[in-house]
Amino acid sequence: MKKRILIPTDYSTNAFNAIKYALELYKEESCEFFIFHSYYLSGFSKDNLLTPEPTDAELERVRIKSERNMSKLKVQMKSFEENPHHSFQYMDVFGSFYDVMEETVKKESIEFVIMGTQGESDKKTVVLGSNAVNVMERIRTCPVMAIPATVAFSKPNEIVFPTSFLTDYKETELDVLREISRLTDAPIRILHVQKDKKLSKTQMKNKALLESILGSVPHTYHTLYDLEIKDGVRSFVQSRESDMIAFINRKHNFFGSIFSNPMVKELGKYSNVPLLAVHDVKK
16 A cells, blocks of 8 residues: 655655655655645635635636746656656645645644755745645644755765653554654664652653564664753764654644744754654554
8 A cells, every 4th residue: 555645746856756755765665746736826815804805816826827837847757757666746825835635634644744844935044944844733633844955965974862751652653663764774762851860660661661662673762961852863863873863743732842932943953854754643
């Protein structure tokens, strides 16, 4: 059965780079790729009753523009479509980016979202753009990976996995982490930043659970003391020149403590590192 991967595009260079990264990562795997674009009228909101309905002429204008861009992308994609393991669907949909994307992920049973860190609308000083941050927060039924514009695919030397051991783990939420480790032969470096010298009973139990889930996947444990989590992760990644960071995006928990505003500047330290957000899947 083919793995179903959605890749949003705004037709930017960063978005096309994310497409190439995804195709290379899953080069030997049977996959169906959904190349997804949504277009909208600036200023229009279906939730705002005071906003006038767009005219047919306005809708036709943005539709034609989007179709032209999608046609250009399809031409670019011709050489990539030769892989017999891969099939493609191109989706050009009118509607709010997040709403339409959430609907598409659900309707098409998407298993993984891979996207660029920056879109055309993001300031060049912002490393993880607003769309990438919001997709990581809003798409919670499958993992999301954000690929920086400067990163061409190569097998990562290791995947850094920061964790607190404070909550339990599920096989389903870690499936993609194990899968990427297998596809790239990259060991997982489990990083715990702690203030106490000893783990609590709960942490010990959760660490044992994580050990059982990872099983034969190559992995090692690392501990840093008396540091803020963001500083510990940054120092670890920089000192080892790690090529990828993965984390469990538990709502208003670990993700927020590291990556939410005003942490945007800190993300500059990870500008050349793909970020993988896996979710606390309720199954």
